[in-house]
Amino acid sequence: MIALSGLSAFPITPADRHGTVDEAALRRLVARLAAARVDSIGLLGSTGTYAYLTREQRRRALEIALDEAAGAVPIVVGIGALRTDDALRLAEDAKAAGAAAGLLAPVSYTPLLDEEVFVHFETVATESGLPLCIYDNPGTTHFTFSPALIGRLSRVDGILGVKTGAKPKNEVAAQFRALGEAVQPGFSVGCSIDIAAPDALLAGAKAWYSVVGGTLPKATLAITRAAQAGDTAETARLHAGLEPLWECFRRHTSLRVVYALADLLGLCRAEPPRPILPLTGSARDDVAAALKALPADLAQ
Amino acid sequence: MIALSGLSAFPITPADRHGTVDEAALRRLVARLAAARVDSIGLLGSTGTYAYLTREQRRRALEIALDEAAGAVPIVVGIGALRTDDALRLAEDAKAAGAAAGLLAPVSYTPLLDEEVFVHFETVATESGLPLCIYDNPGTTHFTFSPALIGRLSRVDGILGVKTGAKPKNEVAAQFRALGEAVQPGFSVGCSIDIAAPDALLAGAKAWYSVVGGTLPKATLAITRAAQAGDTAETARLHAGLEPLWECFRRHTSLRVVYALADLLGLCRAEPPRPILPLTGSARDDVAAALKALPADLAQ
Numbered sequence: 001m002i003a004l005s006g007l008s009a010f011p012i013t014p015a016d017r018h019g020t021v022d023e024a025a026l027r028r029l030v031a032r033l034a035a036a037r038v039d040s041i042g043l044l045g046s047t048g049t050y051a052y053l054t055r056e057q058r059r060r061a062l063e064i065a066l067d068e069a070a071g072a073v074p075i076v077v078g079i080g081a082l083r084t085d086d087a088l089r090l091a092e093d094a095k096a097a098g099a100a101a102g103l104l105a106p107v108s109y110t111p112l113l114d115e116e117v118f119v120h121f122e123t124v125a126t127e128s129g130l131p132l133c134i135y136d137n138p139g140t141t142h143f144t145f146s147p148a149l150i151g152r153l154s155r156v157d158g159i160l161g162v163k164t165g166a167k168p169k170n171e172v173a174a175q176f177r178a179l180g181e182a183v184q185p186g187f188s189v190g191c192s193i194d195i196a197a198p199d200a201l202l203a204g205a206k207a208w209y210s211v212v213g214g215t216l217p218k219a220t221l222a223i224t225r226a227a228q229a230g231d232t233a234e235t236a237r238l239h240a241g242l243e244p245l246w247e248c249f250r251r252h253t254s255l256r257v258v259y260a261l262a263d264l265l266g267l268c269r270a271e272p273p274r275p276i277l278p279l280t281g282s283a284r285d286d287v288a289a290a291l292k293a294l295p296a297d298l299a300q
Numbered sequence: 301m302i303a304l305s306g307l308s309a310f311p312i313t314p315a316d317r318h319g320t321v322d323e324a325a326l327r328r329l330v331a332r333l334a335a336a337r338v339d340s341i342g343l344l345g346s347t348g349t350y351a352y353l354t355r356e357q358r359r360r361a362l363e364i365a366l367d368e369a370a371g372a373v374p375i376v377v378g379i380g381a382l383r384t385d386d387a388l389r390l391a392e393d394a395k396a397a398g399a400a401a402g403l404l405a406p407v408s409y410t411p412l413l414d415e416e417v418f419v420h421f422e423t424v425a426t427e428s429g430l431p432l433c434i435y436d437n438p439g440t441t442h443f444t445f446s447p448a449l450i451g452r453l454s455r456v457d458g459i460l461g462v463k464t465g466a467k468p469k470n471e472v473a474a475q476f477r478a479l480g481e482a483v484q485p486g487f488s489v490g491c492s493i494d495i496a497a498p499d500a501l502l503a504g505a506k507a508w509y510s511v512v513g514g515t516l517p518k519a520t521l522a523i524t525r526a527a528q529a530g531d532t533a534e535t536a537r538l539h540a541g542l543e544p545l546w547e548c549f550r551r552h553t554s555l556r557v558v559y560a561l562a563d564l565l566g567l568c569r570a571e572p573p574r575p576i577l578p579l580t581g582s583a584r585d586d587v588a589a590a591l592k593a594l595p596a597d598l599a600q
Contacts, residue, residue, distance in 0.1 A: 018385065051409035052383055083352055084574035085318065107409065109351035109440050110555055110576055120575035140409050142442050255410055274384035275420035276410055 002074050002100040004133055004161040004188035005206045006039030007224040009213035010047040012258055013061050014270035019053055021061045025268035029214070030068040032267070036217035039207070039224075041069060044078035045103060046140050047211045047255055051080065052273035059093045066098050074100035076133060080107045080141075084120050091128035101160065102128070105135035106143040114149050125158040134162040137192065151182030161188030163209040166200035173203040180204065194220075194254065195246045198239045201227035211254040212245065215261050219298040241298045244290035252283050260287040302374050302400040304433055304461040304488035305506045306339030307524040309513035310347040312558055313361050314570035319353055321361045325568035329514070330368040332567070336517035339507070339524075341369060344378035345403060346440050347511045347555055351380065352573035359393045366398050374400035376433060380407045380441075384420050391428035401460065402428075405435035406443040414449050425458040434462040437492065451482035461488030463509040466500035473503040480504065494520075494554065495546045498539045501527035511554040512545065515561050519598040541598045544590035552583050560587040 011033060014025035033041050043065050044050035044058055053061070062077050069075060079090035079102040087104060094102050104124055106117045125132050134153055136145045145164070153159050162183075167175045179189045190207030191200035197208045201224065208227075213220035219242060226234040248257045255272060260279045263269050264287060271278040279287060291299060311333065314325035333341050343365050344350035344358055353361070362377050369375060379390035379402040387404060394402050404424055406417045425432050434453055436445045445464070453459050462483075467475045479489045490507030491500035497508045501524065508527075513520035519542060526534040548557045555572060560579045563569050564587060571578040579587060591599060 019383065046410065049410075082573075083319065106575075109407070110346065110349075110572075111439065111553075112575060113577070116575045116577050119577065123574075139411065253411075272410075273382075274423075275406070275412060275416045277413070277416050277419065 001131060001160070002040065002076070004101065004190060006228065007213055007221050008040040008042040008076060008207055008209045009033045009038040009217050009220065010042040010045040010209060010211050011214035012262060012270065013044060013048040013053065014268045015053065015057070015273065017274070019057055019273060021053070021057050021064065022268065022270060023064050025270060026061060026064050027068045028267055029262070030065045033214065033217050034069045034073045036221055038073060038213060038217050038221060040074045040076050040100065041065065042076050042103065042209055042214070045209070046137060047214055047258060048078060049273050050078035051107060055086070055090060055093065058090060059097065062094060062097045062099060076101045076103055078103045078105070078135070079124070079130070080105035080135060082107050082109055084123055087120070087124050088127055091124050091130040095128055095130040099130070101131040101133055103133050103135040103163065105137055105141050107141055108143055112143050114146070117143060118149065118152060121153055121159065122156050125156050129158065132159045134159065136162055136164040138165070147178050147182035150179060154183035154187040161190055161207070163190050163192050163207070165193045166191040166196035166205065168196060169199045172196065172199050176200060176204045195249060198223050198227050198235050202230070202232060202235060211258055212242070215258050215265065215267070216298065216300060218300045222297070238298065241295045244293040248287050248290045251286065252279055257287055260284050261291065264288055264291050301431060301460070302340065302376070304401065304490060306528065307513055307521050308340040308342040308376060308507055308509045309333045309338040309517050309520065310342040310345040310509060310511050311514035312562060312570065313344060313348040313353065314568045315353065315357070315573065317574070319357055319573060321353070321357050321364065322568065322570060323364050325570060326361060326364050327368045328567055329562070330365045333514065333517050334369050334373045336521055338373060338513060338517050338521060340374045340376050340400065341365065342403065342509055342514070343375050345509070346437060347514055347558060348378060349573050350378035351407060355386070355390060355393065358390060359397065362394060362397050362399060376401045376403055378403045378405070378435070379424070379430070380405035380435060382407050382409055384423055387420070387424050388427055391424050391430040395428055395430040399430070401431040401433055403433050403435040403463065405437055405441050407441055408443055412443050414446070417443060418449065418452060421453055421459065422456050425456050429458065432459045434459065436462055436464040438465070447478050447482040450479060454483035454487040461490055461507070463490050463492050463507070465493045466491040466496035466505065468496060469499045472496065472500050476500060476504045495549060498523050498527050498535050502530070502532060502535060511558060512542070515558050515565065515567070516598065516600060518600045538598065541595045544593040548587050548590045551586065552579055557587055560584050561591065564588055564591050
């Protein structure tokens with residue numbers, strides 16, 4: 001069973017205008033992550049635009065990534081969908097293909113109630129048998145998990161962990177203490193939101209589910225290892241080195257920035273799915289300037 | 301060209317656990333709306349759970365409704381989708397089937413920027429040729445339209461109106477004045493949110509896109525006609541008669557309540573798509589009690 005710890009790196013899913021995954025480009029991205037020895041690959045996360053791809057293309061992306069990673073790095077894959085039956089089918093696909101775990105977000109259109117989210121997760125976990133990580137991302141799902149609900153879900157067989165957005169520095173210790181107290185022993189409480197994640201790791205988060213890790217895995221892994229070793233100063237130094245990129249994230253959003261970054265690094269030339277527009281003009285120039293401003297060991 | 305005025309009644313879309321539309325039940329709901337002579341039917345709105353149904357089932361629901369309405373009442377149909385190409389295909393389906401207009405919501409997972417929403421709407425309107433109504437519902441789409449963006453969209457050929465959530469009584473006049481000033485002459489500014497809609501009609505909203513109208517069309521039409529005639533006292537009297545139902549909407553949400561209501565009225569026994577759960581126990585009892593408490597002329 002996967003441990004859900006360390007760095008989970010979230011690549012974009014290169015695809016054409018019709019949502020057909022670009023196999024060669026995806027292989028390049030996955031090979032880069034596997035070569036960097038990230039702890040897991042977070043395929044088809046929000047950064048991997050899972051919500052915009054068909055079941056068929058999601059299965060295809062997973063099969064390509066598993067083949068390319070060739071067992072060297074476990075793959076955790078987004079299985080979120082609006083409908084419970086669709087999420088269940090995606091979980092079954094993921095299990096059949098060989099994913100290590102599924103990332104399940106409470107994707108919503110009609111705002112969901114706690115009990116509805118509980119039953120949704122319990123149904124998918126129990127009926128699919130795929131180990132699950134709760135994907136807590138209110139910025140995209142518009143559902144807010146209480147620590148009590150995460151605690152309740154941590155007691156469902158097969159739900160192994162949660163990926164939750166790290167709060168700012170002065171609140172993060174209390175946040176992870178409260179979550180740690182709410183959940184079953186052994187349940188992995190991990191974090192997202194790259195700008196705040198290193199402090200969350202230092203405060204006890206078991207895993208960092210990272211957007212930038214999908215494009216700059218070596219830099220992100222160096223920060224993760226420093227934080228796991230409890231080296232506060234080195235963590236802060238490395239994290240500060242990425243500040244030009246964090247400033248781009250704040251101004252232009254992480255998703256749009258990593259698409260531009262992948263192109264600027266020569267990894268792939270994909271655009272995000274419409275209606276999301278690629279960065280152009282001065283916004284793209286900002287990303288190019290940020291990349292140029294990074295220390296050489298962090299630009300990879 | 302449809303005028304987008306008066307009462308647009310939004311039925312639920314009865315479907316089984318797998319998302320297959322129940323033709324007989326949908327025909328009963330549509331026949332009831334056509335018999336009441338609502339001004340239009342808002343098929344596959346948020347209340348019609350469009351976001352949870354496949355393209356195939358959405359086309360099927362539209363064809364059934366058009367056949368049942370038989371030209372007596374125009375049908376405005378939800379064509380929202382996460383991807384621009386999917387929304388365009390739904391618009392093309394709607395046009396080919398004979399819908400009077402499409403309701404386009406900026407459905408989002410990744411939060412969208414104003415320019416992205418503008419291009420999305422412009423693309424669907426221009427490439428499909430289907431007349432469109434902007435579906436402004438931040439509670440489900442999590443996108444907030446500024447009056448300036450609605451104004452800009454009102455100048456795109458084929459975008460005929462907007463359905464926007466009515467603000468509370470003390471703000472609604474200013475809201476509709478600001479929108480009226482922002483848009484092109486002739487553009488229809490209409491409202492949703494049943495509890496606040498009658499005041500919005502009195503304040504100049506051209507249309508009421510109504511959840512309860514899909515189940516109690518006669519009551520809703522009576523309120524609409526009173527408001528259109530400028531009869532403030534009668535509008536308030538009728539609207540107050542529905543207060544037991546409004547209280548249920550506040551406590552249990554409008555979507556879940558109208559599913560229970562359709563069952564209690566003997567119209568159909570459908571459940572909302574999972575993960576959304578049907579009301580049970582005391583919540584369902586609340587709806588039954590509210591229905592019983594309505595004046596006879598408003599319980600239909």
